[in-house]
Amino acid sequence: MPQVLVGFAAFMMDTETASPPWDATLDAASVLRNFSPEAADEVRALLGAHPAFNGMTDPQTLESVALDPEVLPTFMEDIRAMREEAWGGNNFVVIQPVEGLSLEQQMAVPWLIGQVLGHTLVQNQQGHRYYIITDRGGRIEEGARYSQTSQGGSFHTDGVNQKDNYEFMVLHCAVPAAEGGDSILLDGRMVYDDLRENAPPELEVLQQDFLWEYKGVRPGEFYHEPILRLVEGNPQWRYLRDYIEEAARLCGEPLSAEAVAALDRLDESLANPAFQFRFKLDAGQTAVVRDRSVFHGRNPFRDAPGTVSIEERLAAGLDAPLKRTYCRIWVNP
Numbered sequence: 500m501p502q503v504l505v506g507f508a509a510f511m512m513d514t515e516t517a518s519p520p521w522d523a524t525l526d527a528a529s530v531l532r533n534f535s536p537e538a539a540d541e542v543r544a545l546l547g548a549h550p551a552f553n554g555m556t557d558p559q560t561l562e563s564v565a566l567d568p569e570v571l572p573t574f575m576e577d578i579r580a581m582r583e584e585a586w587g588g589n590n591f592v593v594i595q596p597v598e599g600l601s602l603e604q605q606m607a608v609p610w611l612i613g614q615v616l617g618h619t620l621v622q623n624q625q626g627h628r629y630y631i632i633t634d635r636g637g638r639i640e641e642g643a644r645y646s647q648t649s650q651g652g653s654f655h656t657d658g659v660n661q662k663d664n665y666e667f668m669v670l671h672c673a674v675p676a677a678e679g680g681d682s683i684l685l686d687g688r689m690v691y692d693d694l695r696e697n698a699p700p701e702l703e704v705l706q707q708d709f710l711w712e713y714k715g716v717r718p719g720e721f722y723h724e725p726i727l728r729l730v731e732g733n734p735q736w737r738y739l740r741d742y743i744e745e746a747a748r749l750c751g752e753p754l755s756a757e758a759v760a761a762l763d764r765l766d767e768s769l770a771n772p773a774f775q776f777r778f779k780l781d782a783g784q785t786a787v788v789r790d791r792s793v794f795h796g797r798n799p800f801r802d803a804p805g806t807v808s809i810e811e812r813l814a815a816g817l818d819a820p821l822k823r824t825y826c827r828i829w830v831n832p
């Protein structure tokens with residue numbers, strides 16, 4: 500991006516986003532971004548020589564791949580330009596893989612991206628900042644985290660597990676599902692405009708406090724935050740309905756009829772196919788999403804028989820095919 504445009508986008512981020520809200524008709528090719536050849540060379544040189552990849556037995560080892568500004572100057576420039584574009588544009592981009600990397604090396608790229616974007620956050624009780632998304636066989640209704648199931652639907656933002664949520668969700672596809680698992684994104688501005696026009700009373704309720712659990716991070720502890728906040732006129736969302744209902748149940752504070760009606764109306768907007776931009780990430784692609792501005796979800800998916808988790812494969816030193824394997828990094832600037 501030319502320097503003058505970067506400056507413009509940075510200015511716009513404090514006021515409002517520059518481009519109009521998008522919907523289902525967004526052109527998928529228009530959100531793809533490539534690293535420059537120089538940046539790709541830097542990444543290959545760093546990862547090719549990194550000891551983390553010698554006999555790796557655990558994907559968490561990837562957290563040891565530190566961002567070195569001396570070694571990755573162009574890579575960092577590229578990411579910052581993409582960040583300004585996301586801020587000033589659609590609030591997300593999809594970054595193409597770096598060619599010539601092994602699967603594990605490619606999985607380190609989103610970790611490097613996260614470090615350029617800012618401070619990475621802990622996502623579970625084990626203290627993982629590099630977080631694997633895969634089907635562990637549980638169900639949301641039985642208390643499993645959405646990210647550890649093969650279930651679909653339930654459009655949400657990720658920043659629901661802690662009161663201080665975050666700017667970016669970095670989502671990387673290491674291996675896609677055999678069937679399903681397409682990503683679905685919705686522009687929070689489009690949803691807001693729909694509610695403002697067609698459901699003002701429900702919109703009011705969404706701006707009142709709801710009860711949330713520090714789910715997966717500090718289970719059994721709770722906080723209050725609204726689903727919708729207007730920050731300088733821009734809608735910022737925090738939403739995952741299953742978690743709201745579970746927190747209400749756990750605390751014995753049932754949702755009011757008014758609250759349920761507001762959630763139903765929000766879900767109705769989110770279920771509108773005209774708002775849903777659908778795409779399936781290919782192996783090696785990384786989506787960088789402004790979490791409070793874009794809702795996301797997915798189709799349910801099915802893994803091929805005989806596929807294993809990344810942990811199983813690395814621990815056993817197997818070359819077995821993998822289940823759907825995504826990784827996620829939460830980042831604050």
Ligand SMILES: [Fe+2]
Pocket residue numbers: 655656657795
């Ligand atoms: Fe999510």
